[in-house]
Amino acid sequence: MAVKEVLLLGNPKLREKSSNIKSFIGEFESNLKNLSDTLYYLQKEKQIGRAIAAPQIGWLKNVIFYNLPERAFFMVNPKILSKSEIMISVWDSCFCFDVAFFIEIERHKEVKIQYLDREGNKKIEEFNDDLSELVQHEIDHLNGILATDRLKDPRKIIMRKEWERRFK
Numbered sequence: 001m002a003v004k005e006v007l008l009l010g011n012p013k014l015r016e017k018s019s020n021i022k023s024f025i026g027e028f029e030s031n032l033k034n035l036s037d038t039l040y041y042l043q044k045e046k047q048i049g050r051a052i053a054a055p056q057i058g059w060l061k062n063v064i065f066y067n068l069p070e071r072a073f074f075m076v077n078p079k080i081l082s083k084s085e086i087m088i089s090v091w092d093s094c095f096c097f098d099v100a101f102f103i104e105i106e107r108h109k110e111v112k113i114q115y116l117d118r119e120g121n122k123k124i125e126e127f128n129d130d131l132s133e134l135v136q137h138e139i140d141h142l143n144g145i146l147a148t149d150r151l152k153d154p155r156k157i158i159m160r161k162e163w164e165r166r167f168k
C-alpha cells in the first residue's frame, strides 16, 4: 500500500500537461496501485470524492481512477469524442483544494469518451449529469486545468461547511 501526497492548489506541477501511457507493464502497474490506494485513503479521510487523476499525485500521465458506489475503474489515455451543447450548473471541489471549499461552475451535461482500460482494451462510453461533470473535472487535470479556472463568478465560492449546511 502506497498512499501518495496530493499536490495542492498553487503547486506548479498541477499546471503541466500529462502524456499518454505507452506501456501497460512494470512501473505503470505500481503507479496504478499508488493512485487507487491514495483515492481509497482520501475517500475515508475526507468522507467525500469519487475519483483521482494521476497528476494530482505528481504522476504526469493520462490516467484517472474512479471509485463509484457501483463500480471502480481506471481510465487510461481518455479522449473526449463529443460533448453536449447543453450545460449544467454544478458544485465542484477537489482534493487539490483539500475539499475545503466548493465552487459553482458549468459543465457539459453529456460527454462521450474513448479510453483504454487497465489492460489496454479500447472502450467508448457516454457519461451523463453528475458522472459527466466528474469525468470533465478529471480530464481537466490531465490538461493542467483546475476547477477554479472555470469559475466565472467569484461570489460562487463557498466553504465546505456552508455547502454541507445548504446541500446535505
Ligand SMILES: [Zn+2]
Binding pocket: 093, 094, 095, 096, 137, 141
Ligand atoms: Zn480535482
